[in-house]
Amino acid sequence: MKAMLIHNYGDDAVFEAAEVDTPEVKSGHVLVKIAASSVNTVDTMIRKMGQELPFAPDAPAILGMDFAGTVEAVGEGVSGYSVGDKVYGCAGGLADLPGTLAEYIVADAKLIAHKPKNLSMRESAALPLVAITAYEGLKRAGIEAGQKVLVHGGSGGVGHIAVQLAKHFGADVYATGGGEKQLALIQQLGAKGINYKTESVEQYVAKHTNGGGFDLVFDSVGGANLTNSFEAAALNGQIATTVSMCELDLTTAHFKGLSLHVVFMLIPMLHNFRREEHAEILRNVSQIVDSGGLTPVLDETHYSLEQAGEAHARLESGQGMGKIVIDN
Structure with a gap:
């Protein structure tokens, strides 16, 4: 089969087309002919950082985690x-699991689900990593109908899914964005937009919660922004974050009695730990999509498998709006 290989990691790493053996199906797995795959930030991190990350595959490697396709063998x-x-599903591209920048993948059946009926292959391929991440974070933070929920980075890959899922779960949703395009998308998805560049945390907390704070904050920006999440949260509030590799002063979290949920959705893939939970989430996501509660936003660009490097560059440029998808 055709695959795109990374032979050396680093800032100048390039994908090279190669012919490799088509993988053979094995027990507990299915062989899938990949129709489309999507690019996530973690894919670009692996390409650049390689072995600095404990979960990067040994080179030469086939990267790529998300895919949609057709089962060819069971x-x-x-x-x-x-x-x-x-x-x-999201089933490869790290550790010893070959990725999706290829024509076929042998995927653990516990990491996949039937794709949403109402979505194309391209749209379905955009969902797995971001949808599992958003779903897990909101559920672990105990989302309930009627809560005021703030999503930091509401127009991003994970954020735009978190906004829609929070709405689906019955919350009153607000989301931060840094420009007109981002705020327009946030409003389009049914949340109230907050321009974090022109409004301070104190200002928007006062405006939208009468100073009481948000019941749940989903922080897809993370890092230093977590202090803004602590400031924006209500007493005994819940914070879910996807980016927490940083040092933080937890004083505000302490005096507010906050709960912090760190979501690292690669754990089941890396450690073969409760993988069936990913399949269950994907089944639930398919139902939510088909009921009209969730639609992924795709970037306007189209890339072939041979253009994997351009797809990575598009994501890293910050110019894209929505998920970047490759037609395999």
């Missing part, structure tokens, strides 16, 4: 899938 012990089924 391994022993797998139930619920047949040849010809349309599926999606």
Whole structure:
């Protein structure tokens, strides 16, 4: 099969087209012909940082985590899938799991689900990593109908899904963005937009919560922004974050009695730990999509497998709006 390989990691790392053996299906897995895959920030981090990250695969490597495609073979012990089924998932591109920048992938059946009926392959491929991340964060933070929820980075890959899921779960949703395009998308998704460049945390907390703070803050920006999340949260509030590799002063979190939930959605893939929970989330996401509660936003660009490097560059440029998808 055709695959795009990384032979050396680093800032100047390039993808090279190669012919490699098509993987053979094995017990507990399915062989999928990939129709589309999407690019996530973690993919670009692996390409540049390589072995500095404990979960980077050994080079030469096939990167890429998200995919949508058609089942071509079903391994022993797998139930619920047949040849010809349309599926999606996040199942490779790190550690010892070959990735999705190829024509085929052998995916653990516990990491996939039937794709949403109402979405194309391209749209379905955009969802797995970001949808699992957003869903897990909101659920772990105990989202409930009627809560005031703030999403930091509401127009981003994870953020724009978190906004829609929070709405689906019945919350009153607000989201930060830094420009007209971002705020327009946030409003379009059904949340109230907050321009973090022109409004301070104190100002928007006063304006939208009468100074009481948000019941739940989903922080897809993280890092130094977590202090803004602590400031924006209500007493005994819940914070879910996807980016927490940093040193922080937790004093505000202490005096407010906040709970912090760190979401690292790669854990099931890396450690073969509760992988079936990812399949369950993806099944739930498919239902939410098909009921009209969630639609991924795709960047306007189109890339072929051979243009994987350009797709990575597009994500890193910050010029994209929505998920960047590759047509495999």
